[in-house]
Amino acid sequence: MLSLLLLALAAGPQQGAEEEACPDKAAKAQSAKCRPADEHVEVTGRYIGPESIEAIGRYTLSRDFLDSSALGNGNITDQLAILPGVQLSENSLDVSNLAELKPALLTISGGQPWQTGFFLDGLNFNSRLDPAATGVAAANINQVQGHPQGLFINQAIVDSVTVFDNNIPAEYGNFSGGVVDAKTRDPRQSPAFSFQYRGTRSDWGQYRVFEQEQLQEDDLGLDDGSDNELRAPVFEKDQLNMSASRQMGDHSLLFSASATRSRISELSFNQPKVAKRRSSNFLLKYGYQGWLDELNLTAVYAPYRSEQFVKDTKDSDFTLDGGGGSLSLEAAQALGPWYWRGKASGHYSQSSREAPQAYLPWLRAPGKAWGLNSGDIPLSKEGGFGSLENRQLGFRLDQSLARSFSALGADHQFKLGYQLEHQALERDRHQPAYTYNSPVRDADIICNGQTLDCVEQAYHRPLVELEAELGEPLDLLNPEHFALYSANVAMRGQYFQMRRLYPEEHIQVQLLTQGLYLQDDMAWQRFGLNLGLRLDHDDVLKNLNLAPRLQLSYDLLGDGDTLLLAGLNRYYDANLLTYKIREAQVPYVVQYRPIVDGAVQSWMTSGGASRFRYRYQDLDTPYSDELVLGLKQALWGGVLSLKGVWRKGKDQIAQGESELLNGYTYVQQINQGENEHQRVSLSWTGTLGRHSLWINGSYTENTLSTDSYDGTVDNTPEDEIVFLQSGQDYQLVSLGDLNRYATDFSRPVTVNAGLVSQWTRSLTTSLSAGWRGSYDTVVDTGQERASDRLLQVCPECQVSNIYYPVYRKVRLKGRVLLDGAIRWQMPLVGQHSLECKLEINNLLNSRTNLVADGVSGIETGRQFWLGLGYSFP
Template structure:
């Protein structure tokens, strides 16, 4: 009996080398299963307790992966609770700068992460085998609600709360051939198993409020106590509430159920046009899971996930700009596993549907600040910008993404051939994606205001009431003249002041507008893949020889991705492992490219004015009828070289050093000129001229000293990306994608390329988890990020000229977003979590939790040098939960 329990405990440790678990077993008569049987108290009860504390996050093997188990998830300090907060602690992973801004206090969606220098959307996100990447327009996540042509729910189609997650595996190099459609990394999360306990009910609530935190008010980069005029900057008022409920029930040895719901709500108040406004966000994670074991199949898991997201927001300092975003996803997974005569067979089928819809004001107007349009005076605009008053929003837009995926894998029984041992795994994958995009009506962006003045004729709007305003007076001019003595003398200062004060509205109109046409897009993409891996063991070597083949019906390319990696046990004692790898990863995002081919870009209209009378809207010579064309385009890919050394010591923990280099090849770029065809469209042709590379050196360590588990890692990385350079002008670039950066016009995609050249080169993370007693534990983390320079959006827009609309028209000037280069200083941030459990009875307990971000109230340097603003300081989350089991 003892050997049986000892064997079980050893298997537990061997199968979960980085788990922290506590296992208790009883060896008694079967009648002792009855807790009320007093005879059990007279019998000798054998107990074997195995305790383990999480001591590391990188798995010591050839595959480059890190594993975060449930104990790590619970012990690590958290904010909103999204799993990306945990993934960001790994080497080679960076969080977006937005995560540290004051605006993020209101946000409850998942923060963006970058793995191995890739763009956030180039990482593959999976939960229970279901991909939940947003393929609609993930690159526009930072422009959510601020672009007429995109609505993005972010890089992910749903936000995954750690409450429903059992483990997270993150692959960053030497990634197996089982995975495709990525060029950064892979995040593979598994939900909690219904079999993890017999019966468990849990209910909890956590909260975070603005008055539980501290703030740094920065005025021209001066500290709080010396800043002048800091009273003009006020921290936002907000409240976040997170409610969790879960119930697990093991019905018998074969059937088990799990239901978990996590609800997160955020309300935040801020100042817009010198008045207080409130934004609201809501996110739900609901999971219903049924598991079946050891029956007609060995394993079957059926899951339904529902994760809606809503946001009620507004455009800052824009009058009547309230809008709503509804997003999130619904998914179903069916995962089956069976031991067959050939080996282990697994089949994973899933479907999901995600929405990203915006409802908002129909059109956007950029008026000049003048009588009748003065509200812009209440806005926070830079001194050197043209004073404007903005009104409206970006209209309605509906997006729906539907995906089906079926993956089958067979792992053959290990075979010995001569002096080698082989573990062969083969598989096939089918994927279907469909996208629907609807804009019910044309959207107008009025961006060329003209203040009308003429001595010969007054402005007549000709019935246009929304985009033109005539001059009006509080009293008619004849009455004013009588009040001034019979006539108005404009050379008399008193008369001039009286005339100015009598103007109720100043005449102005728009002579040009950007038209984003209504559209109905319905596109589909089909993909198929085959993959195989042979793990060969020979003497002190492990060779992973893999290959993946992909085909899609858009690019119609036959992509072959070799995945070769090896490990060498240097001293043949299992303590020192030298690893190397040569791998190729093909990019995802094909559905987004297919959408661009059918997308209708905006075009311009103008209207002349004759003798003060405004004329009808006419097509402009700058029509902007652009289309993208992808002909004979290869699939972009990354070639990876990886080297690593892992060493385990008996008393001072485990060390790992790795080097990962990736060359980005056949990256998509556009030609400098556009081709005008007979259909009237200017075609932007896409080529494979883009290149890039990333390079990373990482060092990690983990150790266990008594009840203390400590881990640390540091990384140095350099990323660069280069597409064919071209000069962006209204002639060769859709105007809605034009931006102004450092004195030059460029497209938004070109700006993204420049931004990709920058990244924090040095990052480091540290963690210390301890169970001080059976009921009290703490977790401490520290993160360091080095300084770097990047482009950030200015608070004002740039006015540019695009020439005349016609031979007899005036030159037109429009407003485009303005970006500036700024340097973010280095920062070091600490976070703390503490948990204390009070045992109410043998089956009931209450847990109290405290999470503190920015423990030492340091500056995040989200406000760059020379600018003013507010940075979050120390923030508290308080929570309490009731548990029954």
């Protein structure tokens, strides 16, 4: 690659004006000779197809495509499921997520959701705040429900969304799945003013209710005061979008905003309770074209808030805060034969929770009878999982030089770039948090003033009055006496024998990464060769990672209509700060309290309980190698594409052996994990008159293996252990191993098709259909099950039961869903226009098949969104 750099530096100017700096702006805007080598030219018109004939695996969804589609919540990633190699989580269709405003999780080319690189105007906005924690409960005590995206970007503030799924250029790094790069609106091309309202309601939708299981009879004689019938949710969503721009000579200014809110009545204790969510985007962009070819100053603010509660848990309200903002400055200038582009940006995001500091799962009994009578041992749960703050701050600098030249008989588009990024993560737990376990009934317990986690037996009437009424001493073996005694109990005495204490934490870790890349896109006769090389270094693992990006293409007939392509590429992961945070976390403490003469004593720390810490030392950076073979053919006014993509993930982080040292059990993380992704995709996109069409199908095989997996939980912290139910069998597994059973992103067969029709200048319709094959996954039952592991966890405790959450293994059937949209634009006075839009999700009211056989639940059916907008250019 050094020879390529020297060749680019030494190459003389080409003939004519092709190597001039093009000082005249008008000429520069019209002449392809003056376009920089890194510019992506988008063809406008009726054609909305996302793919073109090139070696890079790139798909671009234009502003026209987004305007014509059914948008749902409007997140930029929600439209990507139509593309080959992209799978969205089926959870986005779950009835429990009807009010959720976060983007749906997605995977590209077999990568995990957090292995996708997300970019806004070329600047990364991935969250490093434990992005793999998306699957944890929203109220997990030691984690805040994370998301791979640090900012939840709405389509209303972008011009286009580009997805790379294979043969990805060297300028993109720190990912091993795919890349999603969104471009914000251009002030010079946006309407002078536009306003849009969109909304949906539960009354505008249809639902299917499946009741397969009946709750067990109440053997305590307690009544929760409600029926157990499943009911469809009651919700509403509203979204406001607006944009205003102004061109003033060489200057331009744009303000664009999107605000979405939702309210949903969710069932808790079989009664409706309202949860709320808000997600907003604000974009302020200044552009200048004068003494610099291009200057852009962009500010983005995208906060998210969710006000929720733990289902069937008393006094459990909590708030999640996410999202953040960024500020970036971008400049570009022709420097003789070179084209320079520089970017500097700062960003901030958070993933924080405010919640009650103690969680207490009481045994369901008089005085603590609010819980539902379900599960092996009914519980009355109370409280929350504590407040926890996570913040991410970063600064990034990007510099690139590009030029076009001819040398050695070939045309070259050469690019050299350097990227520097500093990130800091902060984790704060300002107060200790407690999670209680092992409740014990004891009618004679004395609480010694410990009223939070212990209650003494109490009666409506003194027992002496009851005996006086009976005329004899109480005999609990007598059914009549026992019934009177039970009805007289106002509060059943009980206490907790064990708890986990999570101490205060104040952690700050930092990461400095540097990346250098070279790429030379060469064209010689019918051959195209893109030679790319990327070198990355970080100061955490301190590895030098060299990643080749090599793509070869051959124009079979010499007319640009038939392209054979191949690629050999390597992509390195980036999730290093999460490792450092986890390594620095303070382990929880297992505490117990003895009973002396029937009275509870003070809490004591168990000397036999393991305290786990993690070590991330001497690790190689996980990476994925890729082989691509394909054919692209111009056909019927569009592009036919046949591709095979093979990915092999190596050096994945897995759990190794443990070591007891200084009172801690250190669990070593090792590079023993592997994964493999194989996919064959066939697609066609094109136009027929006023219609744009696309159809694609993919067959995928994903495999995951880690040498550390042995099916045991011996070296796993107690708060990372769950029950996995398969039929009538229950097995204790770690949360990490639980993901092995969840193949939500491994559906083997997917087929997508769509049609956008512009019937008149005012009327546009769109249809999109998706078929997904069946797959196995796990679901959270919301119940807990007792295990006799307590003596292993707390040898000093006097009973043996400890409770773990229960997940169930299910197989979900395949499904076909059809979405549609009708968009009507009505001209008003002058160039003003009014727009009406109807979006229909699940047009045919088909089953989503998210409720497995033999399981109770609700599925969403047909859903409507209505929109009304106004704009003038």
